[in-house]
Structure formats: C-alpha cells, structure tokens
Amino acid sequence: MNFDINTIVYLLEIIVGGLLVGIGVHFVPVGGAPAAMAQATGIGTGTVQLAAGSGLTGLLAAGLMMSVTDNIWVILASGAVGAGIMIDATMLTGSWIYAYAVGAPFASAKVTYDPITGWSQPPYISPGTVGQGIPTICFVSGTIGGMMGGLGGAMIYYPLYLINGNAALSAMFAIGIFLVNAVLASWNIQGTIEGFHDPKFKKWPFAFRACAVASVLLAIAAVMITGGA
Amino acid sequence: MSVGGGAGGAPSAIDAKKLRIYGLVGSVVGIYLAAILNSALNTTLFSFVGAVASIFAVVMGANAVRRVCGYGIGTGVPSIGMLALGMGIIATMFGLSVAEAMGFGLLGPIIALVYAMVFGYIIGVIANKVIKFNIPVMEEGNADLSAAGTMAILGWSFAISGSLSYDAIVTNVLMTGYIAIIFIAGGLAILHPFNACLGPDEKQDRTLVNGIMIGGLAMVATGIAAISTQGLASGLLLTVIGFIVWYYFFMWYYRLTKRDASAVVGTGLLPPSAQ
Numbered sequence: 336m337n338f339d340i341n342t343i344v345y346l347l348e349i350i351v352g353g354l355l356v357g358i359g360v361h362f363v364p365v366g367g368a369p370a371a372m373a374q375a376t377g378i379g380t381g382t383v384q385l386a387a388g389s390g391l392t393g394l395l396a397a398g399l400m401m402s403v404t405d406n407i408w409v410i411l412a413s414g415a416v417g418a419g420i421m422i423d424a425t426m427l428t429g430s431w432i433y434a435y436a437v438g439a440p441f442a443s444a445k446v447t448y449d450p451i452t453g454w455s456q457p458p459y460i461s462p463g464t465v466g467q468g469i470p471t472i473c474f475v476s477g478t479i480g481g482m483m484g485g486l487g488g489a490m491i492y493y494p495l496y497l498i499n500g501n502a503a504l505s506a507m508f509a510i511g512i513f514l515v516n517a518v519l520a521s522w523n524i525q526g527t528i529e530g531f532h533d534p535k536f537k538k539w540p541f542a543f544r545a546c547a548v549a550s551v552l553l554a555i556a557a558v559m560i561t562g563g564a
Numbered sequence: 565m566s567v568g569g570g571a572g573g574a575p576s577a578i579d580a581k582k583l584r585i586y587g588l589v590g591s592v593v594g595i596y597l598a599a600i601l602n603s604a605l606n607t608t609l610f611s612f613v614g615a616v617a618s619i620f621a622v623v624m625g626a627n628a629v630r631r632v633c634g635y636g637i638g639t640g641v642p643s644i645g646m647l648a649l650g651m652g653i654i655a656t657m658f659g660l661s662v663a664e665a666m667g668f669g670l671l672g673p674i675i676a677l678v679y680a681m682v683f684g685y686i687i688g689v690i691a692n693k694v695i696k697f698n699i700p701v702m703e704e705g706n707a708d709l710s711a712a713g714t715m716a717i718l719g720w721s722f723a724i725s726g727s728l729s730y731d732a733i734v735t736n737v738l739m740t741g742y743i744a745i746i747f748i749a750g751g752l753a754i755l756h757p758f759n760a761c762l763g764p765d766e767k768q769d770r771t772l773v774n775g776i777m778i779g780g781l782a783m784v785a786t787g788i789a790a791i792s793t794q795g796l797a798s799g800l801l802l803t804v805i806g807f808i809v810w811y812y813f814f815m816w817y818y819r820l821t822k823r824d825a826s827a828v829v830g831t832g833l834l835p836p837s838a839q
Contacts, residue, residue: 387646514646515687522643541694561661
C-alpha cells in the first residue's frame with residue numbers, strides 16, 4: 336500500500352462511517368423480545384439485526400449506485416435512502432401486524448405526549464407493559480436512524496472499494512466494521528430503546544467514544560489490505 | 565461441584581485457561597497441518613483437517629460466550645456472537661493480506677490471531693471502561709471470542725479453498741459468496757450453544773457439546789460449498805466427516821439433555837379439548 340493524503344481521507348471516511356452506525360443505532364426503536372410480544376414499544380427484534388439490516392441495505396444501494404457513477408454524494412445519498420426505506424418498510428409492516436393482528440393501540444411509555452402529534456400516550460398503555468407498537472415519534476426516529484446507518488454503511492464501503500477494488504471483499508469487510516460498531520452501540524443502550532425521545536438516548540456519548548476507538552483500529556486494518564486476485 | 569460444571573457466574577468443570585490453550589493450539593496446529601499436508605502431497609483431500617481445527621476454536625468461543633453472557637449483557641447472546649465473527653472476518657483478511665504483502669504467506673494465521681486477540685482485548689476494555697459493563701472477564705472473554713471467530717473463519721475458509729494463500733481464499737471463498745455461509749454457520753456454532761442451554765441448570769459440558777455439534781453442521785455446509793471449489797472427492801469427504809461429527813455429538817448432546825432434565829416423559833398427542 337502507498338501511504339499518502341488519500342489514505343488519511345479513507346481512514347477518516349471509515350471512522351466517520353463507523354461513528355454514524357454507532358449513533359444511528361440509538362435512533363432506531365428497538366424493542367427486542369418484549370416488543371415481539373407487544374409488551375414494549377419498537378420493532379420486535381434485536382439491535383444488531385436491525386443495524387445489520389439497515390447497514391447491509393445501505394451497502395447494497397451504495398454498491399449499485401457505484402456501478403453507475405463515482406460521484407461520492409450520489410453514492411452516499413443512495414445508501415442513506417436505501418437503508419431508510421428498508422427500516423421504514425420493516426416498521427410499516429410491523430405496525431400492520433401490531434394494529435390488525437395483535438390489536439394493540441400504539442403508545443410510547445417514555446413520553447406523556449407524542450412530541451410530533453401531541454397526542455396523549457398513557458391512557459393507551461396496557462397495564463403491565465411498557466408501551467406497544469410503533470408510535471409516530473418512534474417511526475420518525477427510526478427513519479433517521481436507518482438513514483444514518485445506511486449513510487455509515489456507504490461511507491465505509493466507498494473508501495474500501497477504492498482501496499482494494501474488490502467488491503466482495505469490501506462488502507464483507509464493511510459488514511465486519513458494521514457489526515462491531517452496532518454491537519458496541521447496542522451494549523450501550525442495553526437492549527431496548529424507543530428513539531431520540533427516550534432518556535437512554537442521552538447515553539450516546541459513551542457509544543461515540545467506544546465506536547471511535549474501535550473504528551480507528553478497524554480503519555487502520557482496512558487501509559492495509561489488498562484486493563487479492 | 566456438579567458433574568458437568570453448573571451455571572451461575574459460570575463455574576465450570578473444565579478451566580477456561582485450559583480450554584483456551586486447547587482451542588488456540590488445536591486450531592493453529594490443525595490449520596498448519598492441513599496446509600502442509602495439502603501442499604506436500606499436492607492434493608486437496610486434507611482440507612477437512614482445517615474444518616476440524618475450526619471446531620477447536622468454536623469450543624473456545626462457546627466457552628467464552630458462556631463466561632461473558634453468564635453475567636447478563638442485556639442485548640441477547642446473538643449480539644456477542646456477531647461481534648466475534650465481525651472481529652474475526654477483519655482479522656482474517658488483515659492477517660492473510662499483510663502476510664502475503666510481506667512475502668511470508670504462511671505467517672497469515674499467526675498475524676490474524678495476534679491482531680484478533682489485541683483487538684478483542686481492546687474491545688473488552690472499551691466495554692468495561694467506556695460503556696461501564698464492569699464484567700470481570702470481559703477483556704479476556706472478548707480476546708478469546710475474537711480469536712475464536714478468527715480461527716473458525718480461517719479454518720472453514722481453508723476447508724473451502726484448500727490453500728492458505730490470500731488470493732485463493734479471496735477467489736474461492738469471498739468472490740463466490742461462501743463467506744456468508746461460514747459467517748452465519750460459524751456464528752451459530754459460537755453463539756448458539758449458550759443461547760440454547762442458558763438458564764439456572766446450564767452445564768458446561770452440555771453447552772460445549774452443543775457447540776461441537778453445530779460445528780459439525782457447519783462442516784457439512786462448507787463441504788457442499790467445497791464440492792464446487794475443490795471437486796467431488798474433497799468436498800464429499802468433508803461433508804461425510806461433518807455428518808459423522810454432527811451425529812456423534814448430537815447423540816451425546818441428547819444423552820446430556822436427558823441427564824440434566826428432571827424427567828423425560830412422552831406426552832402423546834394433544835387431547836381433543838386442547839385444540
């Protein structure tokens with residue numbers, strides 16, 4: 336490898352991408368197993384699955400756009416929009432199931448009034464649960480989180496592809512970087528979060544620091560690999 | 565202490581240090597043995613030794629998962645398995661690529677292992693100091709996990725490509741997409757054992773036997789992939805050995821499950837009123 340000014344730019348892009356993933360995870364309404372039983376607000380699966388899902392979609396969308404153009408802004412936008420659509424589709428179809436199959440009213444347990452619609456929440460929370468479904472505020476927060484994850488995925492993939500010129504290798508490597516940052520962030524939020532209105536969201540600086548250290552180490556490894564055959 | 569090493573803060577029948585030595589030595593020696601046998605005899609028949617080496621790493625990883633997750637990490641056991649494989653894939657590619665660039669292709673696994681353990685240890689320190697987990701075994705647990713993920717990916721990649729050279733692994737494993745199979749099957753072998761057995765009556769031997777069993781299943785999957793990259797003989801050999809490993813350890817796991825269950829009774833079909 337040749338170390339020049341481009342290498343520093345690549346390093347920075349990968350680090351920023353990793354940080355975007357780590358922070359983006361905090362926006363996605365993750366409910367885990369309780370949400371799968373409609374006993375907590377959010378999407379009924381784990382953080383890592385959602386983060387990996389949005390990141391991989393972002394990566395695919397960015398990769399597709401890279402085969403057409405090499406304008407970085409279009410590629411990043413494509414990644415962000417792709418991942419945002421993926422998370423939105425997950426939340427929308429999940430909402431249908433909560434609304435029409437489970438029959439639960441959507442309510443957030445972390446705020447009294449939904450900051451966006453202004454609707455009262457506590458009367459709709461079933462006793463013994465911490466909210467159900469995906470209320471408006473969580474949906475908006477999740478869209479932002481998904482787009483940040485996709486942007487991060489695209490931002491990791493783009494420099495990797497420029498370094499080694501091997502799409503498969505870059506994609507796998509980006510998944511590795513993605514998973515490490517997503518797991519660190521999910522450890523920080525301890526499993527479940529509703530979105531940016533959740534009190535747990537205030538813990539994001541810890542994830543920022545953790546992901547920064549991890550991303551630096553990952554980026555240094557990333558710029559040193561070659562494309563192989 | 566109970567027969568198989570009971571749970572609760574994860575005391576164990578087999579010491580973690582001993583398992584770490586077995587895992588590291590077993591996987592490194594296995595991968596090198598496979599590589600040397602394959603190149604010396606000019607064949608790919610010994611690729612299965614690499615897959616067996618992965619199982620040593622899996623046992624070490626499954627034990628690390630049970631030690632760390634015994635404290636409760638709040639996000640579910642799968643997250644830590646995905647972390648192990650995420651770190652593993654980066655360390656594997658980094659090690660093989662750097663060794664190739666330096667001109668010592670055979671050093672790849674060692675460089676990958678060293679990077680993985682250092683990186684895993686740092687992730688453990690971050691988890692304890694920055695995210696404030698305060699789990700006493702987090703640092704060494706993460707170093708173990710990272711090393712296990714790396715050696716598992718490396719062993720199964722070798723089993724598919726039949727060679728330790730970076731180019732061969734990129735062409736046969738990454739470009740073909742078989743890495744995704746290794747990623748998920750290997751991840752399951754490391755994370756699933758504790759996920760399946762966790763609870764107040766979790767026993768170390770039952771958990772680890774479950775890990776070897778899933779390692780066998782991963783061998784079957786890599787064997788099917790190897791048929792397309794190395795030809796029928798090597799691939800089929802890998803598949804058959806994987807099946808034997810799976811069957812033997814499945815029966816063992818079944819025995820241990822019956823040992824640990826309070827009672828094994830046949831319930832029959834559901835009575836009509838319950839339907």
